[in-house]
Amino acid sequence: xxxxxxxxxxxxxxxxxGKVELTALRGVDLEIAxxxxxxIMGPSGSGKSTLLNMIGALDFPTSGKVYLKGEDxxxxxxxxxSLLRGKTTGFVFQEFNILPNLTxxxxxxxxxxxxxxxxxxxxxxxxxxxxxxxxxxxISHQPAELSAGERQRVAIARAFANDPEMVxxxxxxxxxxxxxxxxxxxxxxxxxxxxxxxIVVVTHDPNIAHYSEKxxxxxxxxxxxxxxxxxxxxxxx
Amino acid sequence: xxLRNLRSRRxxxxxxxxxxxxxxxxxxxxxxxSEGLKESLxxxxxxxxxxxxxxxxxxxxxxxxxxxxxxxELSDADIRAIEKTRxxxxxxxxxxxxxxxxxxxxxxxxxxAGVAWDKATPVLKEDMGYQTTEGDFPRSGRREILIGxxxxxxxxxxxxxxxxxxxxxxxxxxxxVLMSVGSKQDDSMIMLDLDDFRVVTGKKxxxxxxxxxxxxxxxxxxxxxxxxxxxxETGKRRMGQDAPAFSVITxxxxxxxxxxxxxxxxxxxxxxxxxxxxxxxxxxxNTMYTSVRERTREIGIMKAVGAKNSAVLTIFLIESGIIxxxxxxxxxxxxxxxxxxxxxxxxxxxxFYISASVTPGLIIxxxxxxxxxxxxxxxxxxxxxxxxxxxxxxxxxx
Numbered sequence: 001x002x003x004x005x006x007x008x009x010x011x012x013x014x015x016x017x018g019k020v021e022l023t024a025l026r027g028v029d030l031e032i033a034x035x036x037x038x039x040i041m042g043p044s045g046s047g048k049s050t051l052l053n054m055i056g057a058l059d060f061p062t063s064g065k066v067y068l069k070g071e072d073x074x075x076x077x078x079x080x081x082s083l084l085r086g087k088t089t090g091f092v093f094q095e096f097n098i099l100p101n102l103t104x105x106x107x108x109x110x111x112x113x114x115x116x117x118x119x120x121x122x123x124x125x126x127x128x129x130x131x132x133x134x135x136x137x138x139i140s141h142q143p144a145e146l147s148a149g150e151r152q153r154v155a156i157a158r159a160f161a162n163d164p165e166m167v168x169x170x171x172x173x174x175x176x177x178x179x180x181x182x183x184x185x186x187x188x189x190x191x192x193x194x195x196x197x198x199i200v201v202v203t204h205d206p207n208i209a210h211y212s213e214k215x216x217x218x219x220x221x222x223x224x225x226x227x228x229x230x231x232x233x234x235x236x237x
Numbered sequence: 238x239x240l241r242n243l244r245s246r247r248x249x250x251x252x253x254x255x256x257x258x259x260x261x262x263x264x265x266x267x268x269x270x271s272e273g274l275k276e277s278l279x280x281x282x283x284x285x286x287x288x289x290x291x292x293x294x295x296x297x298x299x300x301x302x303x304x305x306x307x308x309x310e311l312s313d314a315d316i317r318a319i320e321k322t323r324x325x326x327x328x329x330x331x332x333x334x335x336x337x338x339x340x341x342x343x344x345x346x347x348x349x350a351g352v353a354w355d356k357a358t359p360v361l362k363e364d365m366g367y368q369t370t371e372g373d374f375p376r377s378g379r380r381e382i383l384i385g386x387x388x389x390x391x392x393x394x395x396x397x398x399x400x401x402x403x404x405x406x407x408x409x410x411x412x413x414v415l416m417s418v419g420s421k422q423d424d425s426m427i428m429l430d431l432d433d434f435r436v437v438t439g440k441k442x443x444x445x446x447x448x449x450x451x452x453x454x455x456x457x458x459x460x461x462x463x464x465x466x467x468x469x470e471t472g473k474r475r476m477g478q479d480a481p482a483f484s485v486i487t488x489x490x491x492x493x494x495x496x497x498x499x500x501x502x503x504x505x506x507x508x509x510x511x512x513x514x515x516x517x518x519x520x521x522x523n524t525m526y527t528s529v530r531e532r533t534r535e536i537g538i539m540k541a542v543g544a545k546n547s548a549v550l551t552i553f554l555i556e557s558g559i560i561x562x563x564x565x566x567x568x569x570x571x572x573x574x575x576x577x578x579x580x581x582x583x584x585x586x587x588x589f590y591i592s593a594s595v596t597p598g599l600i601i602x603x604x605x606x607x608x609x610x611x612x613x614x615x616x617x618x619x620x621x622x623x624x625x626x627x628x629x630x631x632x633x634x635x
Contacts, residue, residue: 058541059628079545086543097538101241111542158542 003070004031005088005166005198006055011064013050013221024050025061026221032200034165037192039209040202042218049170051218052202056168057085086114090159092188094171097155098143104130104154105139111161129157133187149180156187166198167191173208185211242556246528250560253517253524257564257607258571260514265572265595265603267506270579273594275499279492281420289364290449290461291486292319292468310443311483318471319447322463324455329357330444336437338427339403340393347392348426349404351434351444353377360450372398372413377430381412387424389414402427405437461485514606517564518614525557525618533625540627553619554612561611562604569603 013025024047032038032055042048053059057068066073069088073081090111091097098107108126117125130139133153143151152172159167169188173181189211191197201212209215217224244250294311311330320328333350352361354377361367362374371389375381382402389396401408409429417424435441451460468483529536536549576593 053628056541059626079547082540082543082545085541091541093538097534097541099535099538110539114539114543114545114548162543 004033004067005069006030006032006057007065007067007070008054008061009065009067011051011054011061011066013047013054013059014062024221025054027064028054028218028221028223030055030216030223032166032198034198035196036214037189037199037212038201039212039215040200040218041204041206041209041215043204046218047221048202048204048218050221052168052170052200055200056089056091057081083115086111087162088165090162090164090167092152092155092159092167092169092172094174098151098158100143103140103142104135104146104157107143107154108157108161111158115162126157126161129160130154133157149176149183152176152180152184153187156184156191160191160197164197166200168200168202170202171204172201173203173205178207181205181208242528242532242552249524249527253520253560254564254567256517256520257514257561257610258517258567260510260517260610261565261568261603261607262571262575263510263513263568264507264606265569265599266575266579267510268503269572269576269593269595269599271499271503271506272596272599273576273580275495275503276594277420278495278499281418281423288451288457289360289487290451290457290464291484292447292449292464293445293484293486310445311447313442315468315471315483316444316447318467319449319464322460322467324452324460324463325449326452327356327360327450329353329360329448329450330431331357331446331448332431332434332438332440332444333426333446334434334438334440336404338393340396340400343393345392347388348422349434349438350426350428351431351438351440352383352428353431360448364450365448367418368416369413370416372411375412375430378432379412379430380407380409380433381430382409382433383413383415383428384411385415385424385426385428386417387421388427392425404429404433407433407437409433457487461487514610518610521557521560521611522614522618524560525553525615526621528556529553529618529622532622536622536625537627540625546623549625550619550623553622554615557611557615557619558608559611560615561607561609564611565604565607568607569600572603573600 008028008030011025011028011030012023015022015024028047028051030051040048040051050059054061054066057066057073060066060074068081068084071084076084098104099110102110105123105126108129109122112122112125127139130136133156135150135153135157138146138150138154143154146154152175156167156172159169167188172188173184176184185208188199188201192199199212201208203209292311292315310332316328316330319325329352331350331352333348335346336349337344338347338349339345354375358374369383370386375383384396384402393402396402396411398411398413400411402411403409404427415424415428429437449460449464451457464485465483468485472483539549539552573593573595576595580593
């Protein structure tokens with residue numbers, strides 16, 4: 001795999017909030033190469049989450065092109081996009097977003113169901129993933145019976161369920177205490193180092209960004225290319 | 238997964254299911270009862286014989302009940318006129334009255350009917366399908382009687398062929414017990430020899446009904462017309478009446494009439510029951526829309542992890558389908574229970590004889606129909622769920 005997993009070309013995203021227009025992204029160009037560990041940083045309202053939605057192909061830009069594995073997503077049908085997204089990208093959210101009615105293992109199996117894996121295969125892979133995130137004793141627990149950190153680990157296991165090339169994490173430690181957050185980041189780093197997964201983390205915590213190999217700063221909907229200057233801005237906060 | 242979702246909102250799911258249960262319950266019980274009512278009426282009509290012609294007092298069918306209750310009768314002159322009509326082979330008069338019968342110290346009010354055995358037995362046996370389960374048909378002049386199946390079971394339990402019943406002091410021997418003809422009233426009847434009947438009831442002449450067996454060489458319709466003309470002339474000669482005060486009816490007229498009436502009743506019943514089912518369907522739709530709103534985030538997650546629109550649609554359709562089917566099962570079960578208990582009540586009490594006709598077709602209809610209602614009313618909410626954009630759904634906070 002040589003080309004970038006995701007390529008953004010001159011992306012603009014304008015939200016229509018009633019009569020007010022809010023420009024979240026102003027002409028962003030970005031490529032995420034396979035095997036990297038990238039942090040996206042910026043203060044709140046800077047367009048981080050919008051950028052993440054673009055990278056994850058969860059949303060369409062107002063203008064500009066998004067290429068997911070070389071395919072222009074605006075030309076794909078919704079179903080095809082869902083399938084491609086499910087295969088290439090895993091998501092970890094700030095609020096965990098695991099389904100409350102399903103057990104830990106069922107949550108992890110969910111993405112595999114949509115990809116049409118066989119039931120025994122799903123169960124075996126989900127078990128392995130849960131063990132690898134350290135939830136061996138929590139496999140059949142309901143989300144309500146799990147702590148916040150454990151829930152986030154289920155979410156991480158789920159993100160890796162379809163063996164995606166890239167995992168996108170939106171403030172994965174935002175709702176966790178620093179110790180638990182550290183563990184979560186270690187798990188993510190582990191996947192990156194041992195399996196060569198591409199990891200994209202959105203955060204405003206510089207400590208988290210330290211885990212990554214590359215930091216992309218975003219401010220007022222634009223990527224700040226001057227890294228030095230950006231660092232100053234950020235560290236000073 | 239759909240099941241799990243339903244279970245997590247247990248009360249609401251059950252309430253929704255209950256709405257469908259009521260609708261299906263109404264449809265199943267009402268259809269099976271009305272179908273059963275139709276069937277038992279048709280069976281009785283078939284018992285009356287297809288080719289036989291019934292002559293009763295009263296003009297239109299509507300007045301007939303009035304005429305019977307008012308004690309209008311065919312006179313002996315009328316009956317003689319019928320006997321002389323072209324195409325009539327045999328006339329059997331069938332007068333009846335209520336009377337007290339005594340047996341082993343018990344005295345009970347029963348229906349008594351007078352039958353001229355020598356003339357009537359072949360007609361009863363061959364054309365009306367009457368059969369005995371015990372003994373045989375009586376013969377004229379022997380003071381013998383034939384009792385309905387319920388007489389031996391309920392009115393005088395244990396009465397057997399050879400026993401004697403006393404009516405107005407006249408001892409009459411049971412010659413046979415009739416097989417059930419499917420009507421409470423007919424099965425409770427004691428049939429006497431016509432002469433005995435005249436004596437014990439004091440009715441010297443006339444009959445509420447005459448059964449005419451037409452000559453097979455004649456067309457039944459022509460015979461009906463001939464009888465009508467003959468009765469009109471007799472009436473005019475006697476009292477100067479011009480309006481026909483008699484109904485001449487064939488078995489076919491009856492079946493057609495019953496089928497028409499029951500058809501109308503069934504349409505009305507189904508229409509009302511359908512309203513209940515539609516309300517149930519709206520209930521499902523309401524529940525599913527609420528469910529879609531509540532689970533917007535979940536839908537977003539599912540889409541983010543690769544669920545196709547069709548997968549989301551399917552999950553919601555299955556949920557509403559399950560509501561429909563469980564509702565249908567419950568409704569069908571309750572419907573059958575009600576129909577069967579009405580039937581049992583009918584067997585235990587006179588004047589209320591209905592058999593419930595629960596066919597496999599009706600059960601399948603109930604289930605398929607409720608599944609259909611479930612899916613149909615779940616379709617629009619499911620469509621809405623499927624169309625949600627993943628980001629929008631994820632950004633949604635309750």
